[in-house]
Amino acid sequence: MTDNRRFLLRRRPQGEPVAQDFELVTEPKPSIADGQFLIRNHYASLDPAMRGWMDDADSYMPPIPLGAPVRASTIGVVEESRAEGFVPGQWVMGLHAIEDYSVSAAGGFTQPIDPAIVPSVTNYLSLFGAVGMTAYFGLLEVCEPKAGETVLVSGAAGAVGSIVGQLAKIQGCRVVGIAGGAEKCARLVDRYGFDAAIDYRGKDEAALVAAIAKEAPNGVDVIFENVGGIVLDAGLMNLNMHARVGLCGLISEYNSPEPVGARNLWRLIVKRASIRGLLVADYVARFGEGAAKMGEWAAQGRIVVDEHIDDGIEHAFDAFMRLFSGTNQGKMILRIA
Known part of the structure; x- marks a missing residue:
């Protein structure tokens, strides 16, 4: 290829993103300088965190500049190199963008990967990428589950949540998941081994509080939170003494014009519980x-991972929006090449 298709952010989304916030353009394939290498991107990871990067707001990463391609973790193949340690034909993973070609430099976040040692190279965007490592370090180090405890996972059918639940089972915990729809709830129990699943659809906060209490009659020791809003508020009403809440995401609030926030934080005082934000970047080393x-x-069959792969950079917007409509069945990945 001599062209570089790029999925650009043209304006800041106001609430839920619309197609007009983005533009797919075709530009010449970029050239490289000394110390750089050119990557032909094959796959891009689509994650809820990308929505926050589109806002002009203070965060753990700078906003995506208007007119720049949408930032995303990608895996691809080195096509040209003028950098030591990177050679043409080598597979690499890094934080780049939704585009055919990305320029990177030695000494950055981009790292070589070996597709021969995993079932599929896309596993570097799921189990062995930021998703899997968020679940691993977020649950085991931030939430510190103990055998016999009850772990509540919101967004449990999502890429991170589904792995968290399985890791909690490995630790000997009772695991309750919250997801949207009967199909996803059935998958939590039948495929991922959760002890119970709660469908949040059609439930207000009081109904969610009651549903959690029914499935966790002895209370909740750990909450792994991906959703926020009334889901988090309902979980807080079921805390045990000295419970731990790991705050991974707030997907229900990402498209809200005004912050929603949690109203039941007072339960942390009553139960002498703790809440701690977690970010996988802290564990890269x-x-x-x-x-x-x-x-x-995974080799022992104790963890299973599902990936939902949509084809074509021209479908980047529709694939990204699956994260908010809940129509993806596993880790959301876009096949670019």
């Missing part, structure tokens, strides 16, 4: 450790 354990458990 230990990814090898986490990947080794995850690979071991």
